[in-house]
Amino acid sequence: MAFARSRQALAVAGVLGLALGVTACGTGNDKKSSKASSPECAAYEKYQGHDGKKVTIYSSIRDIEADRLAQSWKEFENCTGIKIDHEGSGEFEAQLGVRVDGGNAPDLAFIPQPGLLKRFADAGKLKPAGADTKAMAEGNYSPDWLKYSTVDGKFYGAPLGSNVKSYVWYSPKMFKEKGWTVPETWDDLIKLSDTIAGTGMKPWCAGIESGDATGWPATDWIEDLMLRMTSPEVYDQWTTHGIPFNDPQVAGAVDKAGMILKNEKYVNGGFGGVKSIATTSFQEAGTPITAGKCALHRQASFYANQWPQGTKVAEDGDVFAFYFPAVDPAKGKPVLGGGEFVTAFADRPEVQAVQTYLASGEYANSRAKIGDWVSANKKLDLANVPNPVDKLSVQILQDPKTVFRFDGSDLMPAAVGAGTFWKGMVDWINGKDTATVLNGIESSWPK
Amino acid sequence: MTTATPTVGAGVQATTKTSRAARVRRRLNSRAATLVSIVIALLWTVPTFGLFISSFRPEDQIKTTGWWTFFTDPQFTMENYQEVLFSSSSSAGQLASYFINSLAITIPSVLFPIAFAALAAYALAWINFKGRDWLYIAIFSLQIVPLQMALVPLLKFFSTGVTIAGLQVLPAWELDGAQKFAQVWFAHTCFALPFAVYLLHNFISQLPRDLMEAARVDGATHPKIFRTIVLPLITPALAAFGIFQFLWVWNDLLVALIFAGGTKETAPLTVRLAEMAGTRGNEWQRLTSGAFVSIVVPLIVFLSLQRYFVRGLLAGSVKG
Numbered sequence: 001m002a003f004a005r006s007r008q009a010l011a012v013a014g015v016l017g018l019a020l021g022v023t024a025c026g027t028g029n030d031k032k033s034s035k036a037s038s039p040e041c042a043a044y045e046k047y048q049g050h051d052g053k054k055v056t057i058y059s060s061i062r063d064i065e066a067d068r069l070a071q072s073w074k075e076f077e078n079c080t081g082i083k084i085d086h087e088g089s090g091e092f093e094a095q096l097g098v099r100v101d102g103g104n105a106p107d108l109a110f111i112p113q114p115g116l117l118k119r120f121a122d123a124g125k126l127k128p129a130g131a132d133t134k135a136m137a138e139g140n141y142s143p144d145w146l147k148y149s150t151v152d153g154k155f156y157g158a159p160l161g162s163n164v165k166s167y168v169w170y171s172p173k174m175f176k177e178k179g180w181t182v183p184e185t186w187d188d189l190i191k192l193s194d195t196i197a198g199t200g201m202k203p204w205c206a207g208i209e210s211g212d213a214t215g216w217p218a219t220d221w222i223e224d225l226m227l228r229m230t231s232p233e234v235y236d237q238w239t240t241h242g243i244p245f246n247d248p249q250v251a252g253a254v255d256k257a258g259m260i261l262k263n264e265k266y267v268n269g270g271f272g273g274v275k276s277i278a279t280t281s282f283q284e285a286g287t288p289i290t291a292g293k294c295a296l297h298r299q300a301s302f303y304a305n306q307w308p309q310g311t312k313v314a315e316d317g318d319v320f321a322f323y324f325p326a327v328d329p330a331k332g333k334p335v336l337g338g339g340e341f342v343t344a345f346a347d348r349p350e351v352q353a354v355q356t357y358l359a360s361g362e363y364a365n366s367r368a369k370i371g372d373w374v375s376a377n378k379k380l381d382l383a384n385v386p387n388p389v390d391k392l393s394v395q396i397l398q399d400p401k402t403v404f405r406f407d408g409s410d411l412m413p414a415a416v417g418a419g420t421f422w423k424g425m426v427d428w429i430n431g432k433d434t435a436t437v438l439n440g441i442e443s444s445w446p447k
Numbered sequence: 448m449t450t451a452t453p454t455v456g457a458g459v460q461a462t463t464k465t466s467r468a469a470r471v472r473r474r475l476n477s478r479a480a481t482l483v484s485i486v487i488a489l490l491w492t493v494p495t496f497g498l499f500i501s502s503f504r505p506e507d508q509i510k511t512t513g514w515w516t517f518f519t520d521p522q523f524t525m526e527n528y529q530e531v532l533f534s535s536s537s538s539a540g541q542l543a544s545y546f547i548n549s550l551a552i553t554i555p556s557v558l559f560p561i562a563f564a565a566l567a568a569y570a571l572a573w574i575n576f577k578g579r580d581w582l583y584i585a586i587f588s589l590q591i592v593p594l595q596m597a598l599v600p601l602l603k604f605f606s607t608g609v610t611i612a613g614l615q616v617l618p619a620w621e622l623d624g625a626q627k628f629a630q631v632w633f634a635h636t637c638f639a640l641p642f643a644v645y646l647l648h649n650f651i652s653q654l655p656r657d658l659m660e661a662a663r664v665d666g667a668t669h670p671k672i673f674r675t676i677v678l679p680l681i682t683p684a685l686a687a688f689g690i691f692q693f694l695w696v697w698n699d700l701l702v703a704l705i706f707a708g709g710t711k712e713t714a715p716l717t718v719r720l721a722e723m724a725g726t727r728g729n730e731w732q733r734l735t736s737g738a739f740v741s742i743v744v745p746l747i748v749f750l751s752l753q754r755y756f757v758r759g760l761l762a763g764s765v766k767g
Contacts, residue, residue: 060726061726062722062725062726063722063723063724063725063726063730064725065725065726066726085710087708087709087710088709088722088726089704089709089721089722090721090722091704091721095704095705098598098599098602098705099602099705101599101602101603102598102599102601102602102603102605102606102705103602103603103606103607104602104605104606210728211728281728283727283728283729283731284510302727305727305729306727306729308507308510309506309507
C-alpha cells in the first residue's frame with residue numbers, strides 16, 4: 001500500500017519534472033529573432049553576427065541591482081541576438097572557485113577583488129581579454145584602473161561599476177541650522193568634531209559589523225588615512241607587503257583613525273560608546289544622522305541606498321557626502337575606491353563581444369541612466385547620472401588630476417585582506433593597542 | 448554450567464539497570480520535570496516566535512526596535528509577505544515560483560534514495576551472495592565521507608564526464624536550464640544513500656526469519672516477498688527516513704547552490720532567501736517573512752508524519 005502511494009507520488013514528480021522541462025524549453029526558444037536591422041541598433045553593428053548565442057555571467061550583484069543590470073543590456077541583447085544570462089550570488093567569491101575547479105566556469109565573471117582576479121589569472125583559468133576589449137578599455141579608463149586587472153603584463157578585463165569610498169556623510173540641513181561648514185582639512189575636521197561635541201552631541205557615528213566580513217568599514221578608514229598621510233607609492237608598497245604591516249607609517253595612520261574612532265567624546269552617536277562600533281551593523285551605522293543623534297559618518301558612495309525611505313539625498317537635502325579631507329593639503333586627497341572587473345573564462349567571439357560592449361561608453365551611459373550606479377568610464381556623460389552623490393563620484397573619478405587607489409584589503413592576500421586585517425580592526429576597536437594589532441596582522445601575512 | 452554463571456550475572460545486572468531506568472523514568476514523570484521541560488520548550492521557541500512577530504511589523508519598526516515592542520506599540524502589516532511572495536519586480540522575492548523549484552528538487556530527492564535504499568537493504572539483508580558483508584561495511588563506512596569533499600569531483604563529473612587515461616568513459620551531461628534539476632536529484636540521492644541503506648538494513652534484517660521462510664515455501668520470489676511482506680512492514684522506517692531526507696533537502700543551500708545554480712529556473716527557496724536581503728544586506732526585513740514562507744512545508748510534513756517518525760524510531764529499539 002505504501003509502495004502504491006509512493007509510486008503514485010513518483011509519477012506525479014515525474015510529470016511535474018517533465019512539465020517544467022517543457023515550459024523551460026518553450027520560453028528559451030521564442031526570443032531568437034533579433035531586430036538587427038532597425039535604426040536604433042546601428043550602435044551595436046560591430047557586436048553583431050552572434051545571433052542565438054548565449055553568454056553566462058556570474059557576479060555578486062543581486063536583487064534590485066541585478067534587475068537594473070539586466071535592463072541595462074536589454075537593447076544590446078535585442079540588437080545582437082546574444083542572450084545574456086546573469087546570475088548573482090552572495091557566495092560569489094567561494095562559489096566561483098568551486099565552479100571553475102568543477103569545470104563549470106561562467107563565461108564572464110564580475111570580480112570585485114583584484115587579489116582574486118590575480119589568483120585565477122595565475123592559475124591559468126582566466127582568458128586574457130581580446131584586442132578589441134583591450135582597445136576599448138584603454139580608451140575609456142585611466143591606467144590607474146587598468147593596472148588592477150593586468151597580471152604579468154596580460155590584460156584581463158575592463159572595470160564595470162565603481163564606488164568612491166572617501167566620503168563623509170553629513171546632514172546639510174543640520175549643518176545649515178547650526179552654522180557648521182564642510183571641513184577642507186583634517187584639522188578643520190577635528191575642530192568641527194570638537195565644536196559638535198561641545199553642543200552635547202556625539203559628532204561621529206560608526207559601525208563595522210557585517211556578518212562574516214565584520215571589520216571592513218574600519219579598514220577603509222585606515223586605507224584612506226594611509227593614502228593621505230603617506231603617498232600613493234607607499235600605499236602600493238603597503239598593499240604588496242613592500243613595507244611591513246607594522247611599519248611606523250601604518251601605525252601613524254591607525255592612530256590617526258583612533259583620534260576619532262577611539263575617542264569616547266566623538267563616538268558613537270546614537271549607539272553608545274567606542275565598543276558599540278564593533279556591534280553596530282554598517283547598514284544601520286549612519287542612520288542616527290537622520291534622527292539628529294550624530295553629525296558625521298564616513299562611508300562609501302553606495303551608502304546612498306541605505307538611508308531610511310523618504311530621506312532626501314542631495315546637496316540641500318537631509319543627507320549628503322563630502323570628500324574625506326586631506327591631512328596634509330600639499331599631499332592632496334587621493335581617492336579610495338572599489339569596483340568590479342569584467343573577466344572572461346571563455347574566449348568565444350560572442351563572449352568577447354559582450355566583454356567589449358561592457359567596457360564601452362554606450363554601456364556605461366545605458367546603465368547610468370537607470371540610476372544608482374557609478375563608473376570611472378571616461379565616456380560616461382554626467383547628464384546621464386541622476387543621483388547627486390553618484391554625480392559627485394563620477395566627477396571625482398573622471399577628473400584627470402585624481403589619483404585613484406583600489407581598496408587595499410581587496411588587494412592584499414585573502415588571509416590578510418579578508419581575514420586578519422578585519423579581525424584586527426575589531427580587536428582594535430575593542431581596546432587592543434595599535435602595536436599589538438599590527439604585529440598580529442604582520443605575522444599572519446602569507447610567506 | 449560454565450556458561451550459566453555469566454548469564455545469571457548479566458540477568459542481575461539487567462534487573463538493576465531496569466530498576467534504575469524505572470527510577471529515572473519516575474523522576475522524569477514528576478511535575479517538576481514537566482515544568483522544566485515546558486520552560487525549556489518555551490525558551491527554545493522564543494527566537495522563532497520573535498521572528499514570527501517581526502514578520503508582521505513594518506520595515507522601519509523592524510529595523511529600529513526589537514520585536515517585543517510589538518506588545519506595547521502594536522503595528523501590523525502584511526506588506527512583508529506581500530513583497531516576498533507576489534512582488535512584481537523580480538528583485539523583491541516572487542518566492543511563489545521558487546517554491547515550485549523547491550518542491551521539484553525535494554520530492555524526487557526523497558523518493559529516489561528511498562526506492563534504491565529499500566531494494567539495496569533488502570538484498571543486503573536477505574539475499575545470500577558472496578562479499579555481502581564487505582559490501583555492507585563499505586556502504587556503511589561511506590557515511591563518514593563529508594559531502595563537501597565530493598562537491599568539486601561531482602561537478603566535474605557532470606561538466607566534463609569521466610575520462611580514464613585519456614579515454615572518455617562517460618560523456619559530459621551538458622544540462623541546461625531546468626534540466627539541471629537532474630544534477631541536484633543525482634547529488635542528493637548519492638549523498639543520502641549510505642545512511643538510507645544503513646537505516647533500512649537495520650529494520651529489514653530484524654524482520655522475523657520465519658516470515659521469509661514461510662513465503663519462500665509458498666513459492667514467493669524475492670520481488671514478491673519485497674513487495675508484499677517487507678514493504679508494508681517497514682513503512683514506519685520509510686516514513687522516518689523520508690522525513691529526515693525531506694527536511695535536509697528542503698533546508699539545503701549548499702548542494703542546490705552548486706548543482707542547480709542561482710537562476711530562476713532551478714534555484715530553490717533557500718538559495719533565493721540567501722540573496723533576498725540585497726547586495727549589501729539592506730533589505731533584511733524581507734528575511735522575516737521569507738523564512739516563514741519557507742518553513743510552512745517542512746512544518747506540514749513533520750506534523751502530518753510525526754506519528755510515523757516516533758513509531759519508526761521506537762520500532763528499531765523495541766523489536767530488537
